[in-house]
Amino acid sequence: MTENVVVARGLRKAYGDLTVLDGVDLDVGRGEVLALLGPNGAGKTTTVRILSTLLRPDGGTASVAGHDVVHEPGAVRAAISLTGQYAAVDELLTGEENLRLMARLAHLPRTSIRARVAELLTLFDLEDAARRVVKTYSGGMRRRLDLAAGLLARPQVVFLDEPTTGLDPRSRNGLWDVIRGVVADGATVLLTTQYLEEADRLAGTVAVIDHGRVIARGTPAELKQTVGSAHVELAVAGGGVERIATDGSVPDVRRILADVERRGIAVDRWAVRTPTLDDVFLELTGSAPDTPAVGQTRDSAPDADVDPSPVLVTTREPR
Amino acid sequence: MTATTLTTGPRATAPVPAAARPGVGDTFALVGRSLRHSTRQLDTVLISVLLPVMLLLMFVYVFGGAIDSTGRYVDFVVPGIILLTSGYGAAGTAVDVATDATGGIVDRFRSMPIRPTGVLTGHVAASLAKNAISTALVIGVALLVGFRGDASAGAWVAALGLVALWVLALTWVAVAIGLVASGPEAASGFTFAILFLPYVSSAFVAPATMPAVLETIAGYNPVTPVTDTVRGLLLGMPVSTGTWVAALAWCVGILVVGRAAAALLFRRAT
Numbered sequence: 001m002t003e004n005v006v007v008a009r010g011l012r013k014a015y016g017d018l019t020v021l022d023g024v025d026l027d028v029g030r031g032e033v034l035a036l037l038g039p040n041g042a043g044k045t046t047t048v049r050i051l052s053t054l055l056r057p058d059g060g061t062a063s064v065a066g067h068d069v070v071h072e073p074g075a076v077r078a079a080i081s082l083t084g085q086y087a088a089v090d091e092l093l094t095g096e097e098n099l100r101l102m103a104r105l106a107h108l109p110r111t112s113i114r115a116r117v118a119e120l121l122t123l124f125d126l127e128d129a130a131r132r133v134v135k136t137y138s139g140g141m142r143r144r145l146d147l148a149a150g151l152l153a154r155p156q157v158v159f160l161d162e163p164t165t166g167l168d169p170r171s172r173n174g175l176w177d178v179i180r181g182v183v184a185d186g187a188t189v190l191l192t193t194q195y196l197e198e199a200d201r202l203a204g205t206v207a208v209i210d211h212g213r214v215i216a217r218g219t220p221a222e223l224k225q226t227v228g229s230a231h232v233e234l235a236v237a238g239g240g241v242e243r244i245a246t247d248g249s250v251p252d253v254r255r256i257l258a259d260v261e262r263r264g265i266a267v268d269r270w271a272v273r274t275p276t277l278d279d280v281f282l283e284l285t286g287s288a289p290d291t292p293a294v295g296q297t298r299d300s301a302p303d304a305d306v307d308p309s310p311v312l313v314t315t316r317e318p319r
Numbered sequence: 320m321t322a323t324t325l326t327t328g329p330r331a332t333a334p335v336p337a338a339a340r341p342g343v344g345d346t347f348a349l350v351g352r353s354l355r356h357s358t359r360q361l362d363t364v365l366i367s368v369l370l371p372v373m374l375l376l377m378f379v380y381v382f383g384g385a386i387d388s389t390g391r392y393v394d395f396v397v398p399g400i401i402l403l404t405s406g407y408g409a410a411g412t413a414v415d416v417a418t419d420a421t422g423g424i425v426d427r428f429r430s431m432p433i434r435p436t437g438v439l440t441g442h443v444a445a446s447l448a449k450n451a452i453s454t455a456l457v458i459g460v461a462l463l464v465g466f467r468g469d470a471s472a473g474a475w476v477a478a479l480g481l482v483a484l485w486v487l488a489l490t491w492v493a494v495a496i497g498l499v500a501s502g503p504e505a506a507s508g509f510t511f512a513i514l515f516l517p518y519v520s521s522a523f524v525a526p527a528t529m530p531a532v533l534e535t536i537a538g539y540n541p542v543t544p545v546t547d548t549v550r551g552l553l554l555g556m557p558v559s560t561g562t563w564v565a566a567l568a569w570c571v572g573i574l575v576v577g578r579a580a581a582a583l584l585f586r587r588a589t
Contacts, residue, residue, distance in 0.1 A: 052430045074432055082430040088423035090352065092359040104348040105431050133359060149427070 005030045005157055005188045006051060010060035013046050013212075020046045022212035023060065028157075028190055028205075033183050035203030036192040039285075043212040044192035045085070048161045051190070052082040065156050081150030082159045087142035088149075089134050095145050096121065096130040099152060106153035120148040124178060140171025147178060151187075158182055160191040164198060176201060196278050210285045224275040227283045232256050233273045237266035248272060345433040349441030356415065357449055367411060368453045371404035372460050378523060379464055386524060394468070397461040398478075398550035399522030402542060403514070404457045405482050408450040409489035410513035415442050416497025417506035436585060439494050446490040447483065454482060469555035478552035484570040485545055489513065491577030498584040522546045541569035 006028035013021040021043045028034045036044050049055040051064055053073040062069045065079035082088075089098050099117040108116060121130050124144040129137060134145065143163065150158065163179065164172040179202055183189055193199050199206045200220045208216040208223070216223060230248040235241055246252050253272060260267060357364050378400070383392035419425050419438060429435045458466075470478065493509060500506035517523065519533055520542035526534045537543055544565035551558035 054426060054429055077430055078432040080430065082427065084423045084426055086423035088427035090424060091418075091422070092356045093352065097355065101348055101352055102427075102431075105345055105428070105433050107342075107344075107432065 003030050004028060005032075005066075006034075006062075006064050006190055008047070008051065008060065008062040011047065011050055011057045011062060012059035013043075013050065013055070013057055020212055021050075021057070021060075024209070024212065024214055026190075026207060026214065028188055030188055031183075031186055032205060033189040033191070033203045034205045034207060035199035036190065036207050036209055037194070037196065037199045037281075038192075038209035039194060042209045044194075044209055045161055047209070048082070048159050048190065048192055052080055052159050053077055054082075079156045080159060081153070081155040081157075083143075083146050083150050083161065083163055085162045085165055087139075087146040089142060089145050091135045092133060094131050094133055095126050095137070095141075098134060098145060099149055102149040103152045108153055116152060120152065123181070124148045125174075138171070140167055140174060143167065143171070143175055144178060147175070147182075151182060154185075155187065157188045157190065160189065162192055162194065164193075164195070172198075196276065196281065200276075208281070208284055216280070216284050223280045227275045227279045230272060230274045233271050234260065234265070234267050235269040237268050243273075246272065248274070346437045346440050346444075349437045350444040351441075353415065353441040353445030354448060357445060363411065364449065364453075367404070367408045367449070368456050370407065371400055371453070371457050374403065375400045375457065375460060376464065393461070393465050394554055395550070396523055397458075397466045397468075398553055399517055399520075399546050400461070401454055401457060401482060401549065402485065402522055402546050403517045405450045405454055405486045406489055406513045406516065406542075407510060408453050409446055409486045410493050410510040412442050412446045412490045413493040413497040413500065413506040413509045414503045415445075416494050417500040417503045420498055420500075421502050436582065439581060439585060442494060443487070443490050446493075447486060450486045451483075454479075468553040470553045471555075474552040474555065478549045481545065481549055481552075481566060481570070484567075484574070488570045488574035488577060491574055491581055493577075495577055495580040495584055498581060516540065517542050517546070520546060521550075541566075541573065544569060 004027045006026060008024055008026040011021050011024040012019075024043065024047055026034070026036075026047070036047060038044050046055065050057045051062055051069060053069050053076050056070055064076045067075040067079070069076050090101070093101065096117060099120060100113060103113040103117055104110075121127050124147065126141065126145060126148070129141060134142065137145065147160075147163070160179065164175050167175065176198070179189070179191070183202075189202075191198075191202065204219060206216075206218065206220055206223055207214045216226070218226075229245055231243045231245050232253060233241060233243055244256050246256060257270075375397070378396045379393045383396070386392050387395065416439065419442075425435070425438060428438050468475075493513075496509045497506045500509070519529075520526070520537050520540040522542055526537035526543065529537060544562050548558050548563045548566040550556070551562070
């Protein structure tokens with residue numbers, strides 16, 4: 001059984017009459033990537049701020065890397081890194097100076113700082129910009145530098161609070177690659193996101209948070225199953241969409257299409273659709289998230305691995 | 320795909336943090352950061368020197384003759400200009416602190432195994448260093464335009480020591496202002512308030528020449544006893560005990576209040 005590196009029980013936080021967290025329970029196993037998915041104001045950032053010792057909970061307990069966040073904040077801080085919604089880097093320093101400063105503050109041995117900083121600049125594709133003042137960086141470069149700064153001391157637990165919010169699709173894809181690398185390196189990652197696609201792409205486990213409570217938890221596939229099976233979607237000539245349930249297998253789809261043809265229905269386009277996290281969200285919260293839906297995001301993203309005109313869409317690419 | 324190249328070998332080879340506890344090294348690193356900021360904002364540093372020098376020249380050559388026809392007004396006004404220089408430089412710290420507080424970087428420092436107030440200490444130490452330089456430059460210009468003090472080495476040390484204490488006190492107030500300000504622009508308003516503080520004091524003209532109301536205000540203005548003490552020391556004139564005790568008391572009082580307010584505000588900032 002994997003050991004839980006992040007454990008939260010009944011976290012509560014309120015600002016006056018406004019309840020932000022209403023009893024959040026979370027477990028993140030070692031090496032796991034958990035996405036905390038929810039709309040704006042659901043309590044994602046508050047949860048992360050409590051877990052990273054920046055905020056005291058009103059009630060409940062939480063421990064990170066075996067240390068209580070309220071009573072042993074120093075030990076927690078030595079084991080974590082936090083990348084927030086706003087790139088927490090120094091605008092007036094160069095990229096390299098930023099990393100050297102953070103390396104010193106993270107108490108890396110002085111002899112290893114130079115090598116580690118150079119290593120991260122390379123890995124995050126910031127070598128060319130290393131001697132430029134951060135003020136001149138693009139949004140994507142800032143986030144990469146921010147993330148690199150957090151990883152200098154190889155933290156056990158990496159908190160990423162909406163790591164790609166506000167980035168253009170290309171920068172976002174680049175950052176996703178970097179985050180996958182962090183995971184491959186063995187860190188435990190807790191990321192918050194309002195992008196369903198992001199949770200789907202990066203996380204092994206998704207916890208859906210709404211109104212300060214975790215309302216569902218599971219793998220992306222498990223969550224999608226809760227809203228039913230795949231179906232064949234037909235855009236009927238002259239308007240209208242028909243959905244026919246399928247198990248997604250080749251014989252079953254062939255049978256459905258043959259049936260459609262035999263009945264003489266003219267079809268403009270058709271596709272096999274599997275439930276998206278969007279559907280899950282709708283099912284669980286009773287309302288669509290007020291963020292770009294998966295379909296829209298994908299249309300605008302120049303993803304190499306997405307066929308622009310899908311005839312057959314099954315599950316996402318294997319990870 | 321960079322994902323594969325990122326795997327940098329077994330985690331066992333990772334550098335292990337030498338110490339999880341905060342140390343003096345943290346503060347040095349943060350002081351270095353703040354000093355480096357000054358080298359990246361040369362325009363700001365330049366203004367903090369040029370502005371007082373312009374005022375010095377204006378007071379000596381434009382108003383000087385009218386205020387004091389003996390031609391020794393320069394000796395009278397230089398201590399006031401020194402105080403204005405240092406006050407203005409110290410007040411600029413508010414902008415630096417507000418910039419940090421409104422960006423995300425303070426959160427990063429807080430989530431690291433350091434004493435988070437080190438970031439404030441960094442700004443304060445940098446303020447002292449910057450003001451030492453700008454004050455030295457202003458004194459240099461003062462000597463060029465004819466300032467002739469009559470002070471022993473000991474009196475110079477005492478005067479500069481008092482100026483440093485004044486800078487330290489104002490800097491901590493500036494830190495507190497920077498923490499409550501909604502942003503760097505708002506914080507920069509504080510520098511103007513400090514810039515105008517010396518006008519209603521004994522810095523440029525003797526309060527006795529002012530209307531009664533202003534004379535009373537000048538009497539309670541902390542700039543007055545501090546200027547009088549520095550002026551007395553630099554010109555080799557006697558400083559009454561009441562004056563230098565008041566100067567020290569004001570500096571220490573402002574320092575204690577400013578520091579306490581900064582610490583409180585920093586803790587409450589999240």
